Amino acid sequence: MFQDFVDVWTPVAFSGQLRADRPLRVSVAGTAVALFRDAQGAPAAVLDRCPHRGVALSLGTVIQGGLQCPFHGWRFDHAGRCVHVPWNPEARREHLGAVAIPAYELAGQLWIHTSLGTHAPTLPTVHDSLLEAQTRITGIEMIWNTHWTRVMENMLDWSHLPFVHRASIGRTLVPLLGERLDTLIEEHEWGWRVRTAHRGSPRPGMLDFRRPNQMNLHIPMTRRRLTLTVACVPIDERHTRLLLVAARNFARPAIFDVFFNRANRRIAEEDRAIVESSDPPEIPPASAERSVRTDAATLRFRKYYFSRLKGDSLARTPG
Numbered sequence: 258m259f260q261d262f263v264d265v266w267t268p269v270a271f272s273g274q275l276r277a278d279r280p281l282r283v284s285v286a287g288t289a290v291a292l293f294r295d296a297q298g299a300p301a302a303v304l305d306r307c308p309h310r311g312v313a314l315s316l317g318t319v320i321q322g323g324l325q326c327p328f329h330g331w332r333f334d335h336a337g338r339c340v341h342v343p344w345n346p347e348a349r350r351e352h353l354g355a356v357a358i359p360a361y362e363l364a365g366q367l368w369i370h371t372s373l374g375t376h377a378p379t380l381p382t383v384h385d386s387l388l389e390a391q392t393r394i395t396g397i398e399m400i401w402n403t404h405w406t407r408v409m410e411n412m413l414d415w416s417h418l419p420f421v422h423r424a425s426i427g428r429t430l431v432p433l434l435g436e437r438l439d440t441l442i443e444e445h446e447w448g449w450r451v452r453t454a455h456r457g458s459p460r461p462g463m464l465d466f467r468r469p470n471q472m473n474l475h476i477p478m479t480r481r482r483l484t485l486t487v488a489c490v491p492i493d494e495r496h497t498r499l500l501l502v503a504a505r506n507f508a509r510p511a512i513f514d515v516f517f518n519r520a521n522r523r524i525a526e527e528d529r530a531i532v533e534s535s536d537p538p539e540i541p542p543a544s545a546e547r548s549v550r551t552d553a554a555t556l557r558f559r560k561y562y563f564s565r566l567k568g569d570s571l572a573r574t575p576g
C-alpha cells in the first residue's frame with residue numbers, strides 16, 4: 258500500500274467535495290481510500306475495502322456519522338471500528354473492523370496520512386497565507402497522465418517559464434534569455450525556497466517546495482498577496498491528481514473565484530502535454546538524464562524522492 262509514498266501527509270480533495278451523507282473515494286499511490294464525515298463533521302478515512310467481502314465501502318452511505326457498507330450493511334465509525342452488523346447481534350464486532358487511516362481538514366482541503374491508524378505523529382502544514390482569516394481560498398482539480406514526480410519537478414522548475422509560459426507567468430524572463438541566471442535555494446524545516454538571481458541580485462517572486470508534494474508560488478505584488486499552490490498527489494504509476502489552489506487577500510467575494518481558477522487552469526494546461534510526454538513517466542535517478550546548473554531545484558527534489566520516498570510501502574494488511 259502507498260507504494261513509494263509512505264508516512265506523509267497529502268491533501269487528497271477539497272473540503273466541499275466531501276458531503277455529510279456520502280463517502281468519497283480517492284486513490285493515493287495505488288491505494289483506494291474511502292473518506293467520510295463523522296457525526297461531528299470531522300473527516301475520517303478507511304481503506305476502501307470492507308473486511309466482510311472486500312467490496313468498496315465508498316459505494317456505501319453515511320449513517321449517523323458511520324460508514325455503512327453497500328453490500329450487507331455493516332457499519333464502521335471514524336476509527337474503523339465495526340459498530341453494527343445486521344442480523345447478527347451476537348457478532349464479535351471487535352474483530353470485524355475496517356482499516357483506519359489518519360485524516361485531517363486544513364485550508365479548505367482534506368488530507369490523509371499514508372499510514373494506518375487514526376492519528377499520525379505530525380500534522381500537515383501549509384503556507385501561512387492559506388491560514389489567515391482575510392485570505393480567500395479557491396481551487397480546482399486536474400488529472401494528468403504521468404507519474405507525480407514529473408509533475409512535481411515541473412512545478413519546481415523555473416527555467417521552462419519563458420518557453421512554456423512565455424505569454425503568462427514566464428513573460429518577465431523572456432528578455433533575460435541569453436543571460437546567465439542563478440538559482441538561490443534556502444533550506445527550511447518544511448522544505449526549501451527557490452529564487453532566481455540575475456547579476457547577483459535576487460529577482461522578484463519565489464517558490465517553495467513543501468514536503469512531500471506541494472509547491473507554493475508567491476506572485477510578486479505590492480501590498481496584495483496571491484499564492485498559487487499545487488499539490489501533486491500520486492494516484493498510481495501513470496496518473497497524478499493536481500489540486501490547484503489560489504489564496505488571495507484581495508478581490509475576496511466568491512464571485513471572483515472563477516477568475517483565479519481559470520487562470521490557474523490555463524497555466525497548468527500550458528505545461529500538461531509537455532510534462533505528460535516525459536519518458537519514463539517516473540523520474541529516473543539523476544545519472545540517467547543530463548542536467549545543468551539551473552536544474553538545481555529539481556535535482557534536489559530527485560534526491561529527496563530517492564532517499565526518502567522511493568522503495569517504501571506499507572505491507573498489505575491481513576484480511
Ligand code: FES
Pocket residue numbers: 307308309310311312326327328329330331
Ligand atoms: S461486504 Fe461489506 S458488509 Fe458484506
Ligand SMILES: [Fe+2]
Pocket residue numbers: 411417421422524528
Ligand atoms: Fe509550468
